[in-house]
Amino acid sequence: MDSALPTRRPRRADARRNFDALVAAAREAFADNGSRASMEDVARRSGVSIATLYRNFPTREDLVEEVHRDEVEQLCLAASGLDGLEPWDALVTWLRRFVDYIGTKLAFADLLNRSADSFQACRKAMREAGAPLLARAQRAGAVRDEVSIDDVLRLVSGISTVEYVDEAQRERVFDVALAGLRAG
Missing domain, CATH: 1.10.10 (Arc Repressor Mutant, subunit A)
Structure with a gap:
């Protein structure tokens, strides 16, 4: 970590x-x-x-920041535990966990944005955790070569912050995004 x-x-x-x-x-x-x-x-x-x-x-901000830091740490640790999966499956599994993280972050995004240093450190840690998964999937030919981890995290963050009619619609949109990442 x-x-x-x-x-x-x-x-x-x-x-x-x-x-x-x-x-x-x-x-x-x-x-x-x-x-x-x-x-x-x-x-x-x-x-x-x-x-x-x-x-x-x-302060409330101190508590929110610690909860956020803990969530990011858990997300990053999850990335390191996916070596046994096929590259594409490992990336998708981690991205699904990332979507769950975004859901918890939205509850207190206004407070988090006040602590720029901590927020930047967390963003850096998430990129560093996801980058090897993306690189492994790219080496396996499962993900488009021109895609960066920043692209992927922005894509998934964007689709995670939209309101959906139901869970099925959210899953369809997520699947469409994943299809856009696939190579070939």
Whole structure:
């Protein structure tokens, strides 16, 4: 994982457990309520006091940034676990995970955009995680040679931010985008 993604994660085991519980609870609260999720709800879901929450995350932005960083880290780690798949399947599997990541990011995009350094570090980490998958698929002849990882991430990000009639329509649009990446 790219070391450009700093975390506030404490070293002591008990503090680390509280920190991780807060991040997991915040992820759930943001998924359920978007950026309107209250800090009190996050503390309640995590099973720690509001004082512990604020000791770890003095501001809402700090918490949002950590949840985002954690999501990016998980996305990047997922890329490294796909070596056993065929190149095209590995790329598509990772892109589907990327689509899920975009869905969580949309809930608090306004807050994320305020932290340009962290946001840029996360974008860099995602490009670095996806680039080897794309290169492997290109070497296998499965993806068009002229496509860059930046092209692919912008394409998938764009189709992930549109409202769809239903999940089936979103899948059709995603499949059309994937067909545009295929070589031949």
